[in-house]
Amino acid sequence: MIAPSPKNKEIKDLGNVLLNVGAMLLSSGASTGRTRNTISRISDSFGYSSDLLISHRTIMLTISDKKNDYFFNNLKRSAPHGVNFKLLSGISRLSWQVVEEGLSVNQINVQLSRLAALKHYPRWFTLLFVGLAGVSFCRLSDGDALDMVTVFTATVCGLFIRQEVHKMKFNPYICIFCGAFTASLIAGGGLKYGMGFIHEQALATSVLFLIPGVPLINSFSDMIDGNLNNAIVRGLNGFIISFAIGMGLLTSMLIYRF
């Protein structure tokens, strides 16, 4: 057995930090190229060379020093995907800080835990703004004032239900289905019993707050970057989410017999 040397401990700590950074980036909605760049930027600044294998939710990392005397090799699975751009931009800024100011591994750890503890927007604020986004989608597809009110109600209720179902730790696609079903049920009720004052646009735009924008755009940028494996997986994920939205919409259309 080899006695633990200071160098050995340093490379182990650095490797663990890098895996943490990578897992946080992947789960908060970074593309594969961005994750790879950030990790190699940090490890380069410490003078180690890094090799990575990144899949949809797992990172495999090997770092070694220049003479290949010491190396670290490990695997980490990231948390389930949920978009959090505050964390993403924080880590990107942190990686430049490491390069410029030469932070130590402990300092990086402190910064990471600070970033992970950053608060989301308050719940009412999110609900309000996403409701307003739904209103603007409705207006952009030529909806009237009453349609806009219906869409606002539908979106706020749908997002609320989706968050509640998410808290119960259901499958993510089922969360999306429940959100789409609630929103289209409310908008469809308006369409069916609104005596012609509420139009089809309300139903069409009520589920738009669920669209998988981040998976689809990340899929495309991975595809151009050459990470075809991840691009296909992300694209398929976006496709299943769209399918879940469609199922929710269809279920309420079946109920109202449109």
Add this chain to the structure above:
Amino acid sequence: MEFLLLTEKCIWFGLGAAGFAVLFNVPPKTLIYIAFMGAMGGFLKAILMHFDETNVIISTLCGATLIGFLSIYFAHKTHCPPPVLAIPACIPMIPGKFAYKMMIGLVNLSGNIDHDTYTQIMSETVNNGLKVVFILMSIAGGVGIPLLITRKESSKGMRLRKRS
């Protein structure tokens, strides 16, 4: 009057972008930039659509490309990565109406219908579905291509500035 309508659309594009920015939990100080970028991209799309009603795909591509380039400018200003700004800003351009029509068409196709109606619904559904696919691709491409073209240059520029 036309100009007023276009300006009104700008406001809605910006508001939609800001709503998605809140859902994606962006840093608070970037919200106003994202709303501005969404409004500008939407404005370009609306103007191009105004001149040529049929070409929704090319108009969306131009709007998304404008958002991509603006995101790089504002990324230097706010010290955030460009995708953080670009992704929420281009989401209001996603074609909800066409996707909905395609969905309705698919449901109708799976029912029991006679041959003539089938052909008519089929052609409408394929038309709407292809529009959805191409618009989505042009949004992703329009945002992605400026990022990919300039990302290497900008990060190289950063390094050069820092070493000297």
